[in-house]
Every structure is written in structure tokens, then in C-alpha cells.
Amino acid sequence: MGELLLIWSVSIILSAAALGWMVALILARVLRERTEQRRERDRRLIQQGLLDIMNGAGDAVGRLRGVRHRARLMAEALLEILSLVRGEERERLISALHAFGVDEIFRRRLSRGSVAGRLAAAEALAIFPGEAAVTALREALAHAHSAELRVGIMHSLIELSAPPELDEVLTDLAGRQTSDSLLYLPVIGQLVTERPWAALQSFGDTRLSGEARVILAEALGASGDFRALRPLCLAARAPEIELRIAAIRGLAALRHPAAEATIVSALADEVWMVRSAACEAAGRIGLRSAVPALADRLEDPVWWVRFRAGEALGALGDTGRAHLRSMAISGGDLSRRAASLALAERGLTVEAA
Amino acid sequence: MAAIASGLQVMAEIIALFVIGTGLLQNGIYLIQLGLAAAALIQTPPTASGGLLWRRYADAAPPIALLAPAYNEALTIAESVRSLLSLHYPSFEVIVINDGSRDGTLQVLIDTFELRPIQRHHEQAIAHAPIRGVYGAAHQPRLIVVDKENGGKADALNAGINVSRAPIFCSMDADSLLEPDALLRAVKPFVEDPERTVAVGGTVRIANGCTISHGRVLEVRPPRNLLALLQTVEYLRAFLMARLAWSRINALTIISGAFGLFRRARVIEAGGYTHGTVGEDMELVVKLHRLMRDKRLPYRIAFVPEPVCWTEAPEDLRVLGRQRARWHRGALETFERHRDVLLKPRYGRVAVVGFGYILLVDVLGPIVELLGYVLIPLFWLAGVLSTAYLLAFLAVSFTFGVVISVGALALEESELRRFPRARDLVLLTGVAVLENFGYRQLNNFWRLRGVWQYLNRSQSWGTMTRKGFGGTAAAPQSGGRP
Known part of the structure; x- marks a missing residue:
């Protein structure tokens, strides 16, 4: 009888757990529906507010006052709108939001809440030039763990003309489990284009990891700096297959006829x-x-x-x-x-x- | 006489214990899957909107070839292709493979997209039925149409793989609907871990009941048909729980034929899709596991929990039964072809978890469940099993089933929330309970039919009549497994 009681008890506990679980989820959903509705309403308000600011409509900034605490929503709406707008309207929007203190809200959001929210704030900060944004982003980079967030912060720093050191990025890349993540490629490409000499020095460093050399080889070629010609020609004869391929691709991007002997040999x-x-x-x-x-x-x-x-x-x-x-x-x-x-x-x- | 009665009693107890033990083991595995899937969902929350995805991934996203095999789809093919061409992805081409259709599929494509014959240099890396012609579109540089002799879906995909030039291909059903940012979402593992990732599966959802326009799901609603509703909960369990859980420990053995991304070079190395099997999607994933394990290379077969693909579920018992029998036959065929995986230590988790799961759930599961349904009531009628125990174990078995289904719903609700209304959730909760009383048993019957067909070596695909997303009756289809 003891066994039987145990089996029935398990059954009743399971039923109660399933029932309780779903009731809790449904209740949470009902509450969340209200939150979602508010969120949707705020999102529309923000979008309309941003459009009004660009159109120079009255107290458009004032209408955003009630939603200025919605950092992620604001950042995502801003990024979407700014991906479509250039010129005077863009500048008007940025300066109005800066005056309104939106960048400060984004800076605070960098160290709080979900990764998705931090990432959106980091990306949005790239449109607010200034020492405050750079300092906040650097500080966030020092503490960020997620690769996506780190790359997002690095992108923003590059856009703010305060790029991280190439060596720093390469070290970061080497320390990742997915060490050859394509996510880092665009960042490294931008850094190499801006500072080809530093990249050449890193490329020649014997302590550099194989993966990093491969990425640098292609990025050096894409930089268009002909000083990369000789190192790339040498790398095209390296024993590592991936490096040979990357060096040849780099030479292709460089498009210098002096690479002829190397290419013909390859x-x-x-x-x-x-x-x-x-x-x-x-x-x-x-x-x-x-x-x-x-x-x-x-x-x-x-x-x-x-x-x-x-x-x-x-x-x-x-x-x-x-x-x-x-x-x-x-x-x-x-x-x-x-x-x-x-x-x-x-x-x-x-x-x- | 007393000895016979006593022997019967012992036998009944052994069988009952075996059935109960197998059932408990299955349920135990489901609970582990639930835990693993929850951990995976919590650690990788869904990404933001399509625009932000583009901003973050477009620069690093590798080119993709979308392979859409089509057979007798004249009614829907033009809209399907238009929808594919409008996907949001920086670099992709759509390769439609007309697999010897007997209706006007090719002509519809030629007329709609102003196709003209082109020469396209392609590799003969995998065998397939002869290609009759390759066509390019006058105003759509992304579109290539391959017209070939009929050879089945696997054969058509092999032809598409040969003709494609992108490093990654996406296999899909021509009549499935993709989310506009499906490729951007699904390509993430290839971007984050390009060296190791060889394949990525995506969540397939049921589109019955949703509002659809021009090949896009505009509004998500639960189906109005009971059978489709039951399948909705089933798909949630299959994708959000089982696939996500096994992918977390790199033991995923199936990627749905309705949507999957694969590294082309590795698939060619593995020999492409296997001809003459109805489970070619599962077979390919197992072959990839074997290839990478045999070569002792680090690899990853990943899974994206966010819905990327929508498919139409059968609303008719006969059609659904045929589909399920075929899927089960496919799983058994794959298990038979690769049964040695189970015994070789070098296959690690794939052997123990992946193949052990197939053995327990697909090979033994239906038979044990049948034994349970037939023998245990018989023993009870013969008076050799206690009524009280029988009822207690039945209750545990059903409540466990309910907990698992509710768990899958909870995963959906806590992380994805694609059903917008609270009342949809209430409805699905009811269905999660209901499916344990009748539908589960019916499913088991269909699986047993699959076992029978497998033993008879039936290669028939049967027909899968779809209503079509636009409401028009579409031609017979193969139907992708969840």
C-alpha cells in the first residue's frame, strides 16, 4: 500500500506541477500582454517622436519625456531610423537627442540589464561623438564577456574615431573559444585599413597566433597599402595552408602586378x-x-x-x-x-x- | 495448474515492469531534454529585429545557396519563388530544382521570371538523375532554375548542391514559408564559429490558422483544426525541446528537410543525400557526424530555436497517418544503415545519446508501447495484475506526458512568445493535456505501421495533399518532417 500511495502521490504532484506551471505562465502572459501593449505604444511614440524631431515639428523632444527611460527601445528605434536617414535631418535628430540627454541614458544602460539591451545602447552611442561616450564604451569593453557585445562596442569605438588597439583585438580574438569568429573580421578589417603600419608590425610578430595571421593577411590586402606586398608574398609560401590561401587572397585584393611571380608559383x-x-x-x-x-x-x-x-x-x-x-x-x-x-x-x- | 498460474503471474510482472521501465526511461530522457533546452534558451535569448540583425551580421555573413526542390507545384511555385527572392540576406542565390514535374511547374517559372537557357559550369561531385537544362532569369540575377529528370527530393537536392557555388547551402521545401530574416538568424552559428559549424537546423512551425499574404506569415494564430492544433504542440516539443537539447550537447541527429543550412564541402565529402531512403534528412546529419568523428575533426551541428520556417500541417487523419508512418520508416532505415555507430566508442555522444535515443524512442518505443496497451489490460483481465497498480501506473504515465508537453509550451512562452494572445496559450495548454488521450496512441499506431512498411521494405512516399497557403489546392507533396 505504501508503494501504491507513492505512485499516486507522484501522479498528483506531477498534475499539480503541470497545472500550476501553466496557470503561472498564463497569468504572467496576461500581465505581460499589458506590458507588451505599453511597450508597443512606447515604441510607436518613440518612432513618431524621432520622425517629428527630424521634421522639425514643435515640441517633439518634449513628447519623448515619458519614454526616455526606455533605453533599449529608444536605441533600437534610433538605429533603425538612422540606417535610413542621412544629412541634415540626421544631424538635427542627433543634436536634439543629445540635448535631451539620451546619450547619457545609453551610457548608463551599458552596464545594466540584458546583453541585447547593452548591445543596442553600445551601437546607438556611436552616433554621439564625445569623450563621455568613448570613456563609457571603453569601460564597458573592459567588463563585457559576450563576443557579440564586445564586437559591437569595438565597432562603436571605431565609429567614434577612438578605435581599440589592434593588438588588443587580436589578443581578445585569441582568447575566445570560437577563436576564428567571423564576427571579428569586419572590426579587424577596419582597424587594419586605418592603421596598416601597426597591422604590418603585428603580422610580422612571430608570437601571433596562426588564426590571427590568416585574418590579418586578408585584411592587409584589403587595406590597399602596398607595403603589405612583400610580407604577403612571403606568407604565400608559408607552410600553413590557410595562411597561404589568405595571403594569395590578400594579394588579389591588393592588385599589384609585382605579385606576379608569387601568384604564378601558387x-x-x-x-x-x-x-x-x-x-x-x-x-x-x-x-x-x-x-x-x-x-x-x-x-x-x-x-x-x-x-x-x-x-x-x-x-x-x-x-x-x-x-x-x-x-x-x-x-x-x-x-x-x-x-x-x-x-x-x-x-x-x-x-x- | 498452480505452477502455470504462478508462471503467468511472474511473466506478467516482468512484462509490466519492462513496459513501465521503458516508459519511465523515456520520460526521464524527456525531462533531461527539457532541462537542457531551458538552459540553451536562457543562455541564447532571441535576437532583435531584422534590421538590427542585418546591421550586426551582414558584413560577416557568408554567401548562401537556397535549394528549393519542386515537384508538380505549378499552382504555388511562382509565389513561393517570389517570396524566397525577397528574403533579407546580403548574398544569396535561389536554385529551384524542377524534379521532372509532370504539370506545368517549369513553364510557370519560365513565363513568370522570363527564364532563358544558360550555360553554368558545375561540379559533378555527387550523383543524380540527368539535368535537362539550366535557366537564368532575365531580371533576377539571384534566380537559377535547374530542370532535371525525376529522381526524388534527395536526388534533386544533390543536383542543387552540384550546381550551387556558395560555401553554404540551405535545403528546404519549395512550399514552405521562410521568415524574411530566416537566413540571417540561422547563419549565426556559421558566423560565430565558422571553422567548426557544419550544419544548422532551424525551428519549423505550423502555419495553419496563421494569416498569410504573399508568402509571408503576417499574424501568428493557432490552427482552427484539432489535428493541426495537436501537431502544433507536437512540433513545439520536437523542436524547442528535443532538437535544442541534443544540439546543446552536439548529439543532434536530425535537421528537418523543411529547413537546414549545411556546409557544402562537408556534405559533398559525406556523399550528399542518400538515394533510396525516405529519411534522407536524418541520414545526412548522421553521415556528417560520422565524417567528422572518423576524421577526428572538431565540429558542431547547431540548432536555432527561433522560428525560421512555416509549414502546412495535414488536417486529415489519413494523410497525417501516411506522413508519420513514412517519417518513422525513415528513422528506422537510418538506424539500420548506421547501426554500427551505437557500438563504436569513437562516436561518443552521437552513439550514446543520439543513437541510444533513436533505439529507445523510435525502434523500441512503439513496440513497447503496443505491448503495454495490449498485454497489460489482458493480464489485468486475466486477474494477474492488480487493478490498483494498473490505474496508478497509467495515471503516472499520462501525467508525465502532460508535464512534458506543458514544459515545451512553457519554453515557448518564457523565451519566444510567438503566439500573441493569452487565450491562444490557454487553448494550447488544453491541447497539451488532450493529446495524451487518443492522439498519442494514434501516433503510436502510425509508427507501428511505419515499422511494418520498413519490414516490408516499402519505398512508397505516399501522397501528401496540401490545401496550399493561398487556399488553392496544391499538388501532392512529400511533406518535411518536424
Whole structure:
């Protein structure tokens, strides 16, 4: 009888728990519905207020007084509107909100509440230039744990012309579990473009992690600073495959013809991803001297290399197309097909090419 | 005679204990799933609006190829494709694969999007039925249509994988509806952990009852049909609880065919989708686990709890029964093909948790439950089981089921709240209780039919007649599993 009682007790407890749980959730929902309605009403009020400020309507700022404590809502509405507006209206809105003390509310929100709210506040602070915003963001960065929040803060600091040190960002990246997070790429790209010399120094630092070097290689190429040419050419011969690929991509972005020898040599790399990247680079830089090597790659055993070689030859003007035509007629099985398809994708026939 | 009676008594007790033990084990696992899913939801709260997602992820978002296989969808294909083309994502292409449709699907596409034949250099990395032609749209550079001979959904997806050039592809059903920012939400794991992430599943929700216009869900409402309502709670349990929980410990063995993102190179390495199975979606995920574990590479198969895809649930018992039998057959086929995973220590959690779960819930579950429903009342009628105990265990079994369903609803309510009205929640709570009395047993019957079809090696997909989101009757479909 004791066992039976226990089983029934479990059953009754489970039923009561399920019932209690749902009643609590429904009650919470009823209360939340009211909160949501208020939130929605406030969101509309904020949006209308921001639009009125831009249109220069009367006491538009005053109408925001009742909702100025809604930092996240305000930040999100502001970011959405500012992604659509430029020029005088934007400036009018920012200066009115600054005068109203909205930036101060965002600064306070940086260290309080949910990560989503902090992130919105950090992003919105980027539109309020000044030492106060920079100091608050730096302080928040020192305490933030979430990668998304850290990257958001770094973005804002860059927009406020107070970028974090590149080394600091690279150290941060190395300390992350997802160390090669793409989230950091745009931030690092911006920092490298602004301070290519510092990036070059970091790139040459032997203590730098492999992942960081890979990211820097591409970012250096995208920076357009030709001082990166030599280090990238050296990196294109590194033993690490990922670094070789990134360096070739960097050289492609740099578009300097002096990378020719490196690119042509990479076309014969033992790793197909490097050969594929080299084909793309040859096409982007416009290396006519690479045409014979690219034509050889039309016979590559890997489809991607053949495809990229065909694309590159197609991009290399009359010389490249003449080679494509010649390969389409007299090449081996693979190169004939690769060359004809490359011509066809450009709307060219073998004869007309 | 007394010895026979005593033997029968012992046998009855053993069977009863086995049935009860298996049931309790299943419920115990569900409770663990509930806890894991709650932890996952709390730690990764849903992201803000589409505009902010774009701001945060657009720069880092990798290109995606959306693969939409279509078979006899002339009535709905134009609107579906328009809706796909208007998704919010910085770099994507839509590849519609006309899998040898016998109606005018291809012609509708040609007429609507002014398609013309193009040459497209593509890899022959995975086998599939021959491609008859590739078409490009005059005014939609993002749209590619592949016309091929019929070979089934897996075959069509393999053709799409070959033709695509983006590093990530999204497999989906052409008639599913995607949230405008579905790709931005689902791509997050690829952005945050690009080296390790090989696949991402997304939550599929039931669109019956919702207000839909131009391929978009405008207002979320619970279905008006009881069967669809029951499936709504079932989908919440499957996605918000089971999938999220197993993805948290990297033991997820299924990503719905209705929506999933995959790293193209890894899928090609794994051999693409398997032909000749009705559970190709589950099979692919298991193959990816095996590939990465065999290579001893760190990897992650992630899951996004926020709803990204909406599908139409069957509102007819026969159609639903066929769908469930087919899903179950697919799970059994996958288990059979990869049964050695269960015994190899190198497969770690995938073996113990993922495959152990399939063994317990999919392979043994329906049979044990049937044994319970048939033998235990028989033993009771024969007087070898105590009525008091029988009722007590039945009560525990049902209340456990209710707690689990209510738990899934609670997860939805505490973190996502996609049903806007409190009365919807009351309705779904009622359904969460109701489903344990009849629907659960019916489901088990369908699963048993799946076991029977599996044993008979039936490869039939059956037909899945949908009403269509626009209210027009759509052609037979395969229907993606939750």
C-alpha cells in the first residue's frame, strides 16, 4: 500500500506541477500582454517622436519625456531610423537627442540589464561623438564577456574615431573559444585599413597566433597599402595552408602586378585551395603573363580549380579568351569542357570568341 | 495448474515492469531534454529585429545557396519563388530544382521570371538523375532554375548542391514559408564559429490558422483544426525541446528537410543525400557526424530555436497517418544503415545519446508501447495484475506526458512568445493535456505501421495533399518532417 500511495502521490504532484506551471505562465502572459501593449505604444511614440524631431515639428523632444527611460527601445528605434536617414535631418535628430540627454541614458544602460539591451545602447552611442561616450564604451569593453557585445562596442569605438588597439583585438580574438569568429573580421578589417603600419608590425610578430595571421593577411590586402606586398608574398609560401590561401587572397585584393611571380608559383601549389585562390588572384590582378599557367590549370583534376581558371582567363581580355577558345578546340577532355563552359557563361561561342 | 498460474503471474510482472521501465526511461530522457533546452534558451535569448540583425551580421555573413526542390507545384511555385527572392540576406542565390514535374511547374517559372537557357559550369561531385537544362532569369540575377529528370527530393537536392557555388547551402521545401530574416538568424552559428559549424537546423512551425499574404506569415494564430492544433504542440516539443537539447550537447541527429543550412564541402565529402531512403534528412546529419568523428575533426551541428520556417500541417487523419508512418520508416532505415555507430566508442555522444535515443524512442518505443496497451489490460483481465497498480501506473504515465508537453509550451512562452494572445496559450495548454488521450496512441499506431512498411521494405512516399497557403489546392507533396 505504501508503494501504491507513492505512485499516486507522484501522479498528483506531477498534475499539480503541470497545472500550476501553466496557470503561472498564463497569468504572467496576461500581465505581460499589458506590458507588451505599453511597450508597443512606447515604441510607436518613440518612432513618431524621432520622425517629428527630424521634421522639425514643435515640441517633439518634449513628447519623448515619458519614454526616455526606455533605453533599449529608444536605441533600437534610433538605429533603425538612422540606417535610413542621412544629412541634415540626421544631424538635427542627433543634436536634439543629445540635448535631451539620451546619450547619457545609453551610457548608463551599458552596464545594466540584458546583453541585447547593452548591445543596442553600445551601437546607438556611436552616433554621439564625445569623450563621455568613448570613456563609457571603453569601460564597458573592459567588463563585457559576450563576443557579440564586445564586437559591437569595438565597432562603436571605431565609429567614434577612438578605435581599440589592434593588438588588443587580436589578443581578445585569441582568447575566445570560437577563436576564428567571423564576427571579428569586419572590426579587424577596419582597424587594419586605418592603421596598416601597426597591422604590418603585428603580422610580422612571430608570437601571433596562426588564426590571427590568416585574418590579418586578408585584411592587409584589403587595406590597399602596398607595403603589405612583400610580407604577403612571403606568407604565400608559408607552410600553413590557410595562411597561404589568405595571403594569395590578400594579394588579389591588393592588385599589384609585382605579385606576379608569387601568384604564378601558387598556381602550381600542391593544395587545390591554394591553386584555386591563385587562379582568382591572377584574374583579379589582370596578370596576362599567367595566361599559359592558367590554361594548364583548365586540365586540373579538381573542378573548382578548372572553374576558377576558366573565369580568370575570361577576365583577362582578348589574350585570355583566345587561350580559352584554343583550349575549347584542342585541349584535353577536361580543359575542352572547362574552356567551352567558361566561354558559354560569358555568352561567347567557341567560334565567336 | 498452480505452477502455470504462478508462471503467468511472474511473466506478467516482468512484462509490466519492462513496459513501465521503458516508459519511465523515456520520460526521464524527456525531462533531461527539457532541462537542457531551458538552459540553451536562457543562455541564447532571441535576437532583435531584422534590421538590427542585418546591421550586426551582414558584413560577416557568408554567401548562401537556397535549394528549393519542386515537384508538380505549378499552382504555388511562382509565389513561393517570389517570396524566397525577397528574403533579407546580403548574398544569396535561389536554385529551384524542377524534379521532372509532370504539370506545368517549369513553364510557370519560365513565363513568370522570363527564364532563358544558360550555360553554368558545375561540379559533378555527387550523383543524380540527368539535368535537362539550366535557366537564368532575365531580371533576377539571384534566380537559377535547374530542370532535371525525376529522381526524388534527395536526388534533386544533390543536383542543387552540384550546381550551387556558395560555401553554404540551405535545403528546404519549395512550399514552405521562410521568415524574411530566416537566413540571417540561422547563419549565426556559421558566423560565430565558422571553422567548426557544419550544419544548422532551424525551428519549423505550423502555419495553419496563421494569416498569410504573399508568402509571408503576417499574424501568428493557432490552427482552427484539432489535428493541426495537436501537431502544433507536437512540433513545439520536437523542436524547442528535443532538437535544442541534443544540439546543446552536439548529439543532434536530425535537421528537418523543411529547413537546414549545411556546409557544402562537408556534405559533398559525406556523399550528399542518400538515394533510396525516405529519411534522407536524418541520414545526412548522421553521415556528417560520422565524417567528422572518423576524421577526428572538431565540429558542431547547431540548432536555432527561433522560428525560421512555416509549414502546412495535414488536417486529415489519413494523410497525417501516411506522413508519420513514412517519417518513422525513415528513422528506422537510418538506424539500420548506421547501426554500427551505437557500438563504436569513437562516436561518443552521437552513439550514446543520439543513437541510444533513436533505439529507445523510435525502434523500441512503439513496440513497447503496443505491448503495454495490449498485454497489460489482458493480464489485468486475466486477474494477474492488480487493478490498483494498473490505474496508478497509467495515471503516472499520462501525467508525465502532460508535464512534458506543458514544459515545451512553457519554453515557448518564457523565451519566444510567438503566439500573441493569452487565450491562444490557454487553448494550447488544453491541447497539451488532450493529446495524451487518443492522439498519442494514434501516433503510436502510425509508427507501428511505419515499422511494418520498413519490414516490408516499402519505398512508397505516399501522397501528401496540401490545401496550399493561398487556399488553392496544391499538388501532392512529400511533406518535411518536424
